[in-house]
Amino acid sequence: xxxxxxxxxxxSFSFVPWIFLFTLAVRLVVLIRFSHSIHFxxxxxxxxxxxxxxxxxxxxxxxxxxxxxxxxGYAYCVAGIYQCAGGYNPFAVGLLQAVFDGVVAVLLYxxxxxxxxxxxxxKVDRLAKVRPHAIGLxxxxxxxxxxxxxxxxxxxxxxxxxxxxxxxxxxxxxxTRSASWYHPWLGIGIAAGAVAMLVATILFLLPxxxxxxxxxxxxxxxxxxxxxxxxxxxxxxxxxxxxxxxPAWVHNYFVAHERVMLSAHSGINFWIGNNPAATGxxxxxxxxxxxxxxxLRDSITLAENAAGRSLTRAEVSTFWSGKANSYIRDHFAxxxxxxxxxxxxxxxxxxxxDLSVIKLLRDEGILPPGLRFGIIAALGLxxxxxxxxxxxxxxxxxxxxxxxxxxxxxxxxxxxxRLAAVPGLMILGAGGLWLLWENLTRSRWVxxxxxxxxxxxxxxxxxxxxxxxxxxxxxxYKAGIRATAAxxxxxxxxxxxxxxxxxxxxxxxxxxxxxxWLARAGRxxxxxxxVIRRTHAKLFYRRALxxxxxxxxxxxxxxxxxxxxxxxxxxxxxxxxxxxxxPESGKTHYLLARTRFENGDxxxxxxxxxxxxxxxxxxxxxxxxxxxxxxxxxx
Numbered sequence: 001x002x003x004x005x006x007x008x009x010x011x012s013f014s015f016v017p018w019i020f021l022f023t024l025a026v027r028l029v030v031l032i033r034f035s036h037s038i039h040f041x042x043x044x045x046x047x048x049x050x051x052x053x054x055x056x057x058x059x060x061x062x063x064x065x066x067x068x069x070x071x072x073g074y075a076y077c078v079a080g081i082y083q084c085a086g087g088y089n090p091f092a093v094g095l096l097q098a099v100f101d102g103v104v105a106v107l108l109y110x111x112x113x114x115x116x117x118x119x120x121x122x123k124v125d126r127l128a129k130v131r132p133h134a135i136g137l138x139x140x141x142x143x144x145x146x147x148x149x150x151x152x153x154x155x156x157x158x159x160x161x162x163x164x165x166x167x168x169x170x171x172x173x174x175x176t177r178s179a180s181w182y183h184p185w186l187g188i189g190i191a192a193g194a195v196a197m198l199v200a201t202i203l204f205l206l207p208x209x210x211x212x213x214x215x216x217x218x219x220x221x222x223x224x225x226x227x228x229x230x231x232x233x234x235x236x237x238x239x240x241x242x243x244x245x246x247p248a249w250v251h252n253y254f255v256a257h258e259r260v261m262l263s264a265h266s267g268i269n270f271w272i273g274n275n276p277a278a279t280g281x282x283x284x285x286x287x288x289x290x291x292x293x294x295x296l297r298d299s300i301t302l303a304e305n306a307a308g309r310s311l312t313r314a315e316v317s318t319f320w321s322g323k324a325n326s327y328i329r330d331h332f333a334x335x336x337x338x339x340x341x342x343x344x345x346x347x348x349x350x351x352x353x354d355l356s357v358i359k360l361l362r363d364e365g366i367l368p369p370g371l372r373f374g375i376i377a378a379l380g381l382x383x384x385x386x387x388x389x390x391x392x393x394x395x396x397x398x399x400x401x402x403x404x405x406x407x408x409x410x411x412x413x414x415x416x417x418r419l420a421a422v423p424g425l426m427i428l429g430a431g432g433l434w435l436l437w438e439n440l441t442r443s444r445w446v447x448x449x450x451x452x453x454x455x456x457x458x459x460x461x462x463x464x465x466x467x468x469x470x471x472x473x474x475x476x477y478k479a480g481i482r483a484t485a486a487x488x489x490x491x492x493x494x495x496x497x498x499x500x501x502x503x504x505x506x507x508x509x510x511x512x513x514x515x516x517w518l519a520r521a522g523r524x525x526x527x528x529x530x531v532i533r534r535t536h537a538k539l540f541y542r543r544a545l546x547x548x549x550x551x552x553x554x555x556x557x558x559x560x561x562x563x564x565x566x567x568x569x570x571x572x573x574x575x576x577x578x579x580x581x582x583p584e585s586g587k588t589h590y591l592l593a594r595t596r597f598e599n600g601d602x603x604x605x606x607x608x609x610x611x612x613x614x615x616x617x618x619x620x621x622x623x624x625x626x627x628x629x630x631x632x633x634x635x
Contacts (some may be wrong), residue, residue, distance in 0.1 A: 002219030015133065016106055019140045023105040024370070026144050027098035027153050033366040034154045035091055038486045042090065044616050045355050045478075046237045047156045054078035057089065063251060067258040067313040069296050072248060074158035081274040096156050101153045105140040106165045108423050112136030114174050115394040116431055126362035131434060138430035143423060145370040148415050150352045151358045159416045162199040163192070166420045169205055171399050172455075173212045174393075180227040183215055189240020193328055196241070197248045200262055201420065203241070204407035208399050210234055217590075242523065264599045267317030267324075267375035268299040271409035273342075274324040276331070279468060281352050282343040287550070297584055345413040346405050346421075347381060349374025352416040356478030363479065363491075373415070373422065374462055380425025382458040383432020390435055397424045473509065481512050484519055490514050507548035514540035536563065559591060568598045579608075586615030590622050597629070605629065 032544055034040055043052040053070070059077035077094055084405065085092040114134040148469055152159040171189060188209060194200045213233035242249070245262060252260040268288075272278065275285055289296045303319040304311050309317065328335045338507055351358065351373060361367045380401070388395045401424035408417055432451065439447040466472075480496035483489070499509050514537045521533035544554040559574035575592040582588060593608035606629060612622050 006544040015137065018111055019105050020102040022583055023102040023140070024098055027101050027150065028095075029228055029368070030366060031091070031094045031148050031154045032252050033362065033364075034094070037364055037366065039089065039360060039364075039482055042156050042481070043269075043485055044201060047355070047357075050075050050078060050158075050178050051090070051156050052258040058082045063255060065256060067252040067256040067260040068263045069300075069313050069316075071158075071200060071263045071265075072103055072251075073194070074161065074199075076247075077198070078156065085160040090156060097153045097160045097541050101143075101149060104160070104164050104167060104423060105143045105151075106154055107164075107171050108139040108143055108427060109133075109136035110169065111171055111174060111397060112139055112427050114171075115397055115427065116391050116434075118395075120599065135427070135430045135434050138384070138433065139423070139426040142376065142430065143373060144367070144424075145199050146376070146422065147358055147372055148353075148419055149366050150370060151423070152416055152419060153360050154361070155355075155357055156266075158198045159419050162195065162202060163420050163423065165195040165198075165202055166205060166400070168402070169202070169209070170396065173209055173216075174396055176216055176233050179213070179233070179580075181217045181229040182236045182237060185209070185233045185237045186240045189237040189242040191240075191242035191379070192410065193244020193246070196262060197270055200266075201404065201407035201417075202483075204399065204403045206237065206241070208396070208403060209237060213237065213400075238499060256313075260314050260317070264317040265299070266294060266314035267320035267322075268295065269411050271320040271324045274335065274338070274455065275327055276334075278338055279410070280338060280345040280413055282355075282414060283470065284352055286548075288457055297582075298583060301583070323538070327388060337410055342409050342413055343405075344464065346408060346418055346468065346630070347377050348464060349377065349462045350471065351415050352413065353473065354484075356475045358415070359430045359475040362484060376422055376425050376429060378459045379429030380427075380457065381462070382451070383428045383435070386435060386447070386454070387428050387431040391431065397427050399427070400424050420462075427494070470503045471505070472500040473506070476502070477506075477509055477512065478517070484512065484516050487519075489516060489520055489523065505547055507544040507551050508545065510540045510544035511551060511554050511557075514538070514544065514554065518561070520556065537561070549575075550581040552578050552585065552588070555581060556585070556588050556591070559588075559595070563591065563595060566598075568595055572599060578599045584615060584623070586619070588613045589615060590619075590625065594625065602629075 042048040049070070053075035055519075057076060061142045063523040080090050081087055081096065095284050097503045109181055112135045113132045114133050149160070149163075168189060172188055174193075179185065192206065192209075214230050219294050248262050249260070250265075250416060253259050258264070270284055272285065272288075272482060273280075275284060277285055284295070287302055297322060300311070300313070301328055302318045307315075307319065334354065345352070349372070353359065358367070384398050384401075388398050401421045404418075404424075411417075415621045436448065436451050438444075439451065478493040480494075480499060483492035483495060492514055496509065496513050499506075517533050517537035517540065521530050521537065524530050524533065538558070541554045541558050544551050545558075548554075555578035559578060562571035562574060564567075572592065572595045575588060575595055578588045579585070579592055589608045589612035593605045593612060596602075596608060597605040609626055609629060611623070612619075614625065616622055
């Protein structure tokens, strides 16, 4: 029996444009407010990573000739948007993502029409015409006012792209009433492969699509013919994935000459999620910076240091995945405990926003009041079993949610990573609320009691407090460094001191406080006050070095302070250590060259300057210093 066609009466169409337009209007309000913020232009974290990569693509060579070390799709899409917009224009990216979010809200409504319509199944239900529309509208409204969705639609991150693709593919599968051995599976596979170049977790939807191939194929024929058609559909789906992802693997295989399907950074992500210090959140192992750019750079450097030679990016990925596999094999019981922690993290109300962008936009009054994950998770998880029992087609939605959860278990959980599960939870939660109302109106007290009891248990489960106090410092730390960069030093001090109150033995927090006091020293003309503030900065810097002796930023800044005080020997010692910790920093090589020049070490100055020129060709200060060194001395 073929799956029934969902309701298509006039009401099903009348809501669609209003849902889209209202969602778009809310997202545009957020985007316009954000565009007036001093934080609108990407200045750090993954946003700056993608932005810088896109600008390199738009203004320079499209590739460095090596295997991609970071999923390339979003960077190339943003570069294309910049080109179409006539230049650097993050607003254009945000505008497109606002449109995407509007489509997501429409998809929630359309999927609810399919999942909660029982009329076509021949069941007598006087609410059949109202129920799917009401549930769809509740789910769409929840998405419109969901705080993380509002935030991530406005910033340079591919999160919304994944959410749209995930539920567009789900809807494509659901609306397919009949299929051949290749249609529509080839198109779905191509779409999944293309999206995988932006966010690879889309591939975890493939098991659901394979189930659809088995269910929705042509029923006629003997079982052998049936199995042959299912096998053919799966083969076509896989072929479509490779076709869709071909720009990535063709580049990696034939340009970089490395056997990498999408990106070679999967190994380091696997190690971050599966190592002795892992918590289920993205806690960086020792020696690895938390920023995307720093993470990728450090992962290569550490792997090459361990191997004692230069490595291809594929070899770097193999190195880290090998370490993770060894940990899992040798500490299997501890790893199972870690998987349980990841499951708890996924459903927990704690908002681990590794970018801290939600707090940033809330503090600046950019985001309107809205929903958070805890309430959505509680309603959706509590409703999962009763809703699927009452409305079997909602099982497709539940499966999509659980498959996305499984996609995060090999790595770690963050607010943006779990966002793709939220629309499905909203559909299930809205369905659960409607079912509860129906049970109340019909005096089904046993069913009501079961739903309420399940909700109480789930609310307890998602509300279990996180034991690691360091988690509570993250938002304050991120907000503090952004406020420092923006020059709002009073707010920066409040946030950083709050972060420090939670965790005193974190090198990055101490480093950030050192930067704060150094910035404060630059704000005063009182000589005595300046000395006091610079002394505060040095104290925090030295504490950061006690915690992490190779902290490159701290070594660099102590070197700069020594340069300001004309203590050239001290400056050279700090900057040489900074270069050793971060050899790819052109700025540090340039500062070391200047210090060696002041120390009278001309050969050392030229060697450091050559390295700075290699890493930052054409930078004005470096070029001017080169001219100074090569200028003939006047007798």
